[in-house]
Amino acid sequence: VLEKECREHHKRFFTVQEKKRPYIILKWAQTKDGFIAPKTKNFQKPVWISNQYSRQLVHKFRAQEQAILVGTKTVLDDNPSLNLRDWFGNHPVRIVLDKDLKIPQNLAVYDKSVKTIFITDIKNMHTSSENIFFEEIDFNQKIANQICDILQKYQIQSVIIEGGTKTIQTFIDENLWDEARVFESDFTLKNGTKAPILAGKVISEIDIKNDILKIYSND
Template sequence: MDVLHGLTQDIYHRSDRLGRPVVTLSYAQSLDGSLTTQANMRLMISGAESKLLTHQLRAVHQGILIGIGTLLTDNPRLTARLAGGPHPQPVILDGSLRTPSDCALMQREDLKPWIFCREDVPVEREQILAEKGARIFRVKSEEEDGRLSLGEILRSLKKHGMSSVMVEGGAEVIASFLLSRLVDQVVITIAPFWAGGVQVRGNFLREGQLPEIIDPQMMQLGRDMVIWGLLGEGNHEAQDAVFHGARRN
C-alpha cells in the first residue's frame, strides 16, 4: 500500500538526521474532529478496513506511544495482530505512574511497556511496575506546564535503538506533539459521522505558521476517508472577520 511505503521510506537515515525516532501521528476522528463523545469514554470510530491499516502501520513501526488517559480508558494491548505482526514496543506517557499493574499491557508475555514518568515519582510505585516487567524511565518536566519533556523522551527512545514511533493518542498527547513540532508524518482516518465530543485542541499558530500536511494524499477505505502525508509548516496570516449587514431597500 502506498501509505505504508511512503511513510517508511528511508526511515533509519531520517531518524539519524533528526537524532530521534521518526514520529508518525495516527488517529481516527469523526467529521467534526471528535476522538470520542466525552472524556474517559471509548468510541469505536474506524471501520474494519481502516482498522486493518492501523494495525499494518503498527507493524512497520518499532514503537507505539499513548498517554495514561488512553491506557486507563481503553486498556489496549497495542498489538499488530490484524496484520500478523511484528508488534511494536508499547510506550506510555504516565507522569504520576498511574499505570495499573494488572492492565492488558502489563499482562503481555512478549513486550512489557516502557513507561516514562516524572523524576519525583515515589520509588514504591516504580518498584511495583518494574517487578511486573515494565521498564521505567524518569524524565524532566517542562517548566511551563509541568508535562513530560517530549524531546527528552524521543532522544531516550533513540538511544535505546528506536528509529520510528507511532503516536496514537489521546487528545492531549496528540496536541502536545503538534505544539512541540515533533510530528514528522500523519495518517488520519475520518469516519462519516458527527460525534460532538472531545477534539484535539491547542494554539497551534506559531509565528504565523501552522502544522500542515505537505502534498496531502487521500484514499477511501470502506466507509472511511484516510488522509496522510509528511508534516511541515504552512504560512497562515490571521485576518479579522468583518460582517457586512444586508442592505435594506
C-alpha cells in the first residue's frame, strides 16, 4: 500500500539499512550565472545569494537532518554557526573538514554549543570537551566514503552538506548523495567560486519569491 510514499517517508532509515550510510542532501545557493560566492571579500561572513525566505527554509531543512557538514574554506571565509536560528527543533551535529586543523579555535564551530566533529588527518587527536570530537581519515584516499563510515559510527542517519563547491563536488564525484536542493537567485556575480556540477533529475521546482528552488534526485 502506497509503497512509493512510504519509502519517501522513511528514506533516511531505508538508506541506512540498505546502503549502510546516512541519507545525504546537498544544498547550495547559486547566482543566475552559476556562482556560489564572490572571489574575494573583506569580511568573515557569508555573502547571501538567496533571499530571506529561502534562508529560513534552509533552517527548516537543518531541523530535519541529524548533521550538517561543511568544508574548511567555508568556515575560514564565513565563520558560520551552522545552527538553527530561524526554525525550531534540535541543532544538527556539526561536521567540519579540517585536514591540517588550521581552523582557529576562536571561530564559531569551536564554541562548544553544539556537538561538533572535526575530520582531520592529524593522528591521535583527543576530544577536548564534551562537544568537540576529532576523527581521522586518510585524505589521500577518497574522503566522502570515509566520512560516511564516521557518520555511521556516530549513528547519524542523515546529513545536509552545505558547501562549499569543493566539498559538495567530492560527494557528487564519489556518487554519495541522494538529493540536491539548489536555490537559484535572479542576480549575477560574473565571477567567483563556481557552483558544483551535478547531473541529476530535477524532481521539483518551487518559486520562492525571486528565487527558484530546484530539487534533484539521484535515483
